[in-house]
Amino acid sequence: MKAHRMAVAGVPTHAWRAAAVLVAALAALPAQAQNFPITPAQRSTAQQVAQAGVPLSELAANAPDSYTVKIGDTLWAISKMYLVSPWRWPELWGMNMQEVRNPHRIYPGQILVLEKVDGRARLRVQQAGGQPATDTIRVSPRVRYQSLADTGIPTLQSHLIDPFLAEPLIVDEGTLERAPRIVAAPDERVLLTRGDRVYARASAGTPMAVTTASADEFRIFRNAVPLRDPYTRVVLGYEAQYLGKASLVRGESSETVVSGSNQRSVPVPATLDILSARGEMRVGDRLLPEPPRELVSYTPRAPELPVEGGAVVSIYGDAVALAGQNQVVVINKGIGDGMEPGHVLAILQAGNQLVDRSQPGERTAIKLPNERNGLMMVFRAFDRVSYALVLETNQGVKVGDRVVSPR
Structure with missing residues (x-):
């Protein structure tokens, strides 16, 4: 209304x-x-x-x-x-x-x-x-x-965040392996994109079946990549690579096939049409149900509690060394650490390590202080990691940069 x-x-x-x-x-x-x-x-x-x-x-x-x-x-x-x-x-x-x-x-x-x-x-x-x-x-x-x-x-301008509300997905190890998979395409096509038809089967459990329009849309993913803390190397979760969306046209079924004097029932995979594509898809890619749209407030504010040990885990999207303004990064703090959509964090660039040669005969290893390098805002939080939008940065953000409360 x-x-x-x-x-x-x-x-x-x-x-x-x-x-x-x-x-x-x-x-x-x-x-x-x-x-x-x-x-x-x-x-x-x-x-x-x-x-x-x-x-x-x-x-x-x-x-x-x-x-x-x-x-x-x-x-x-x-x-x-x-x-x-x-x-x-x-x-x-x-x-x-x-x-x-x-x-x-x-x-x-x-x-x-x-x-x-x-x-x-x-x-x-x-x-x-x-x-x-x-x-x-x-x-x-x-x-x-x-x-x-x-x-x-x-x-904030919603177009900076909206595309990432459905794209990044943090899953447990094995989640994608248990999800329905693309098994074939017409004409034995290898690479698939928007407008193509594909066929898929459930890996285990309930076969894919047409229910309602809202429940018949799927997101397509590939390769759950581990996200590791840049300092402890602990796996914080698995990020699935988002490829696009598809709509279920026909559910799975079975059909009797006659071969000579023998009859046997063989599975018939579900039929889906690809609605949008961020990257090319292929046989073996996995399907997960489209989640309901969440209405989230992105009210910028400092976290209520101090943020300790925060760091950038990865830069979302294509492989780049530095994230600039309006790009998305993953940090090693999530819901369990008190992160919420709207939390603003300061980005610290690690100070260089060098040798103090200012005093004759002295060679002391020192590290320069971390310097503030911009701000980011959390817009989506999972249990142990969060996605944040870089609001401003002086020299770009890289994996390993620290994040702290802005005050």
């Missing part, structure tokens, strides 16, 4: 306010595309800041006196514009709790005005034009519909 705003001529303000309450209720329904909860800790922080404002020392050096929110803006970008530490967005919200009840409900066209008084800063919202509300709203005499569900600015 989508909420809509209807603009007509001569409608009293109180009627618009009543309609706005209804719209807000509709926008909060589970069917909405995104869900943005506010945690008690975030609300508490914002309330504390709201009482006194933010110290000027916490403002970004070039924080503008006013800014008009534009289509394409994100909460992260605006927080970074105003605050030294953008993950501390509750302070930004706390500047103006009376006008911005929910920081995820900031809309294009609104004007953010920065006020500085007695060493403190507050932020208020002003509608475009700066005109005060009147008893009657007059617009052109026509009905105009606009979706409200997606007009609020998001935390």
Whole structure:
């Protein structure tokens, strides 16, 4: 269900306010595309800041006196514009709790005005034009519909994360071996891609059967590669290589085959059509059911507890030595370590090891301090590993780089 705003001529303000309450209720329904909860800790922080404002020392050096929110803006970008530490967005919200009840409900066209008084800063919202509300709203005499569900600015640009919500998969050893497998293709084709038809069989247990549309889509994987901690070498899980999606057309069955005077029942594999392909597929690749879509909030925030021993395990995707901004990496901290979607971590580049030759006759082995090299945000967590988006980096991120709490 989508909420809509209807603009007509001569409608009293109180009627618009009543309609706005209804719209807000509709926008909060589970069917909405995104869900943005506010945690008690975030609300508490914002309330504390709201009482006194933010110290000027916490403002970004070039924080503008006013800014008009534009289509394409994100909460992260605006927080970074105003605050030294953008993950501390509750302070930004706390500047103006009376006008911005929910920081995820900031809309294009609104004007953010920065006020500085007695060493403190507050932020208020002003509608475009700066005109005060009147008893009657007059617009052109026509009905105009606009979706409200997606007009609020998001935390991050969703296209940076959405493709990875279905692609990376951490499995236990042996999971893929037990999954249904592609056994053949028409015309004995070797490499398969989007639009091709394939045939598959369940490795064990219940044969593949057509049920409902939502349950008949599968993801195709290959080669569960072990993910090892770069320092302890302990296997943290197995990452399956994502290849694409397929839809089940016909389930498995059996058929009686006559050979001379003999009759025997032989299995008939299931039929699937490949819907999308990230890489070429082949016989032997495995099928896992498409999981239900999760509605996740990516509210940037620092972890509640200190992060110790965190490190980059691998760079997702094609083999590259360094991950840049907006690329995805795997870290050795997961749900068991308290990682949650939205946690922001600082990236530390290991200091070089060298020999101190500054003193005549002295040759002492030393290691330079680790230096901060950017920020990343966790967007998907498994038991022992998590996937994170690199938000910013100075020199690129490599396997073995440390990750810590941003404060």
